[in-house]
Amino acid sequence: MGCGASKEAPKAAAPAATPAKPTAEPAKPVVTPADPPKASAAPAPAPAPAKAPSAPKDPEPVKSAPSATGGTYELPKIGDEKFDAWLSAQLAASGPDVKDTTDFRYLTFSEIPPFIDLHKSLMRKNLTPELFAQLKDIKSSKGYTLSNSIQAGVLRPHLGVGITCGDEECFELFKDILYPVVKGWHGFDPATQTHKSDLDPTKLTFPEDIASKFGTYVKSTRIRAARNIAGFSLPAGASVEDRLAVEGVLKEAFASLPEPLQGKYYPLGGLTSAQEDELQAGGFLFQKPGPMQLLGAAGAGRGWPDGRGIFHNDAKTVLCWCNEEDQCRIIAMEDGGDIKGVFGRFCALSDSIKTASEANGKSLMYDPKLGFLGTCPSNLGTGLRASVMIVLPELNKDVHKLEEICAGFDLQPRGSSGEHSAAVGGKWDISNKQRIGFSEVELVQKMIDGVGKLIALEEELAAAAAGGAAPAKTPSAPAAGSSSYELPKIGDEAFDGWLTSQLAASPADVKDTDDFRYLTFSEIPPFIDLHKSLMRKNLTPELFAQLKDIKSSKGYTLSNSIQAGVLRPHLGVGITCGDEECFELFKDILYPVVKGWHGFDPATQTHKSDLDPTKLTFPEDIASKFGTYVKSTRIRAARNIAGFSLPAGASVEDRLAVEGVLKEAFASLPEPLQGKYYPLGGLTSAQEDELQAGGFLFQKPGPMQLLGAAGAGRGWPDGRGIFHNDAKTVLCW
Known part of the structure; x- marks a missing residue:
């Protein structure tokens, strides 16, 4: 996972979800995922009709001064005139950095950046003028500075973390800024707490009856983390020599793997067209980060593709990325639910890299307080993400109950449209939330215990649906009147x-x-x-x-x-x-x-609307290219009717009146848009299955989810419904 790129502030407990790692514009019209898919995982479903707010698009780059090495480096255009001018002045005044390349410049900030409201990161929150002055002239023996460290967070305002490390020394030299960032992101305080590691798969408790259930319900399993070798720079600060030396150590590690893990290493710069196609088809290929993407803005894309490569075994159940975000990302995966076997392969990979490092007089980067070290503070500690793809059709009907169970085991469920959404076909991605403060064995065991609980409840619900006994409900404290309302437990x-x-x-x-x-x-x-x-x-x-x-x-x-x-x-x-x-x-x-x-001030600015599609410029040659490359298109927005309450405050009467007005609107649509309205409370089982398969169904928000906590789930499902036309090219909730 890269440094979090989220418009919402990062959750303190752990990153809620692994933010997608950015990729450069690929040479072929195939999008390469940042995390490779689970072995033989099903293709990603079509986008659901609604999405959470996404991070802003990459800012438009503007041409800037030639770099010290003769190339041209482009600064982003943030969109704030004063800040953009300040950035340009800082670039012009920055002296050459030995790490600069023909297409990348490291800036040296002469003063604390004049952050604007767009800057959301924990780095920005914790970097005071006094702390900047204290750290700005410190440099590691590998040449990494505070300016290098915060550059991505300054150039990419929406990032949640906003700081990177270029080598192992950074964690000590810059701990006065790093420790508060770690505490804010993970809820773990390195100043007072100590991390622990345990990579012994025999300590997992995974009895045969539970393993059998996993085999039935779990479709694929994956565990990944990063490993970095002490004495060499991390990718954001690496020299050519360090990058190639890391590749050499890793190639030795891959060559010494035990037989089931043996395979082939593919240097990224030496791929044949056939190899590239094969790796891309499996989701194993990673691309050069663009200069304005997270890793690119931090300097991790310099000297591409030298020293980078991909290893996988013959069975394609282990995968390693060399010199991408970290020196080595290790992934173990397979179809089915043998999580103990997958964890065993993961541990074997980690041990092989450790052994090869020690044979070269090196060791893995590890700190008693921070655990395994890496480029981004979001991936410290174990840096481990263990996930299963599991089918839970009954629990899929009650997203809140599923999330409630996951929360008890510190697990993160993701539906087809991310958090708090149902999953098409009932297929959920369940992963651990925490990274630091718990050992690898503890995190994987939580996964086993939590998923086991989900499977048990799924079977109870299925039995009840078939006419058996219904599962017992968890009692809650009565509230005023006859209601039973549960407050969340915040943890303070x-x-x-x-x-x-x-x-x-x-x-x-x-x-x-x-x-x-x-x-x-x-x-x-x-x-x-x-x-x-x-x-x-x-x-x-x-x-x-x-x-x-x-x-x-x-x-x-x-x-x-x-x-x-x-x-x-x-x-x-x-x-x-x-x-x-x-x-x-x-x-x-x-x-x-x-x-x-x-970044819009209603006190001084005015919005404008224009819904005339004839004003768009879309010439035939461009339209033809879109037809070749674009796989699907969606535009969505909300409309609300004056005089009626919004859902968070709606009365029963207002909710039903809104439904009445909308049904009239749907009935009067022109022929290409005509279709059918489905009241949510009157769906047949077949209709529910059809709507869910198309990603059209929305669920009642649980009381502790965003809409639920605001009151938008009251009186469910009355007054709610779904409309789509016959061609399924328009949809209304």
Whole structure:
């Protein structure tokens, strides 16, 4: 996983999901995934109709001064005139760096960057002027500086981590900035905690009955991590000599693997066309990162493709990448659910690289506090991601229950459209959330135990659906009235106690339902470090006091508006609107949030709309190219009807009235768009299967998910539905 690239602030417990590693524009019209797919994994499903907000596109590069080595290096255009001018001045003033190449320049920042609202990283959050002054002139023996380290985070504003390491010394030299970043990303404090490693697969508990269940339900298994060799630079700071030396050590390691793991090493610069096609077809090929992509902006793409390569065994159940993000990424994988066997191969790979390193008088990069070291702080500790692809058709009908079980084992479930979405065909990707503070054996064991629990519940639900006994429900504490509402456990004793007292003191809200309560906060929440949202950043005690008693004519309050951001600490926005009036009543908190998220200031700027497709310029020659290269296209947006509440604050009456208006709209569509409306509460089993197979079905949000925590799941499924035309080229939720 690369340094997190997310518009939402990073979760403190661990990165919620492995951010996709960027790839350069490939020579062939085939997209190469950053993490290779599981062995014989099914092709990725077509995109679902809705997606979470994505990171902004790469900024447009602008031509800049020739590099010291005679090439031309392009700075990104961030989009803020003053910041772009500052960057250009810093580049012009930067002296040559011995690591510069014809197509890459390392900048030397003479002062702390004048970060703008677009910069979201933990590096930006923790780098003070005093700390910059303290560290700016420090250089490792390999020549890596603070400026080198923060360059990617300065040039790529949306990154969640924003700092890279160029060699092993960086972790000590720059620990005053790295340790807070590690703590913010992982919830692990290297200043007070110690990491542990355990690569003994015999310690896993995986009894035959559980292994048999895994064999039935799990379609593929994969475990990956990075290994780096002490004494050589990491890719973001590597010299040509170090890069080639690393490749040499790794080739020795591959040559000494035991028979089941033996295979072939493919130098990236020496691939034949047939080899390239074969590696690309298997998802094994990685591309040069573009200069404005994460690894490219950090300098890891210099001297491409020399010293890079790919190894896999004959059975294609182990795979290694040489000198990509780290010196060596090791992956073990296979079809089926033999997680103990996969972990055994993973450990054998790690041991072989360690043995080859020691034979060359080297060792693996490892620190007692930080564990295995690597380029990005998001991958410290074990750096391990263990995942299974598993089919759970019954649990797929209750995403919240599945997520609830996974949370108990610190696992991350991902559906077809990412977090909090159902999975087409009931096929889920389940992986460990944590990286550091737990050993490899502990993390894989959590995976076994958690997935085993999911399988057991899946079988109970299947038996109940077939007429057997239904699984027992977990009781929860009764709330006001006759409802039973569960508060999340944030994990901070004082804050959890405060939440409980606020719930107990909250009066009844006319919008409450049997399974949901709106809280009324009597004071500004005592936010903790886990709270990352722009709402938390901008909500001062004075502003809370100013807005707390204001209520829209539909009954939506400030407390209603911030509830999701209080209960879901990792959210990046942290505030919702319940009706149209909110945008005026609460603009003193909403406008700063909008500015922080979009870089657009509603107080001084005006938006414009233009829905005339005839104004697009799309000549035939370009259209022809799109027809050749583009596999699918989607455009989506939201529309809401004035006079009715938004879902987070809607009454039953408003929800049904909105449905009525929309059904009239669907009935009056012109012929190519005509189709059928499916009320969510009236679906037959066949209709549900068909909609799910097409990625058209949406699920009730659990109470601790974003929409659920905001109240948008009340009264489910009444008033909800799905429309699509006969050709399935338009879709409405």
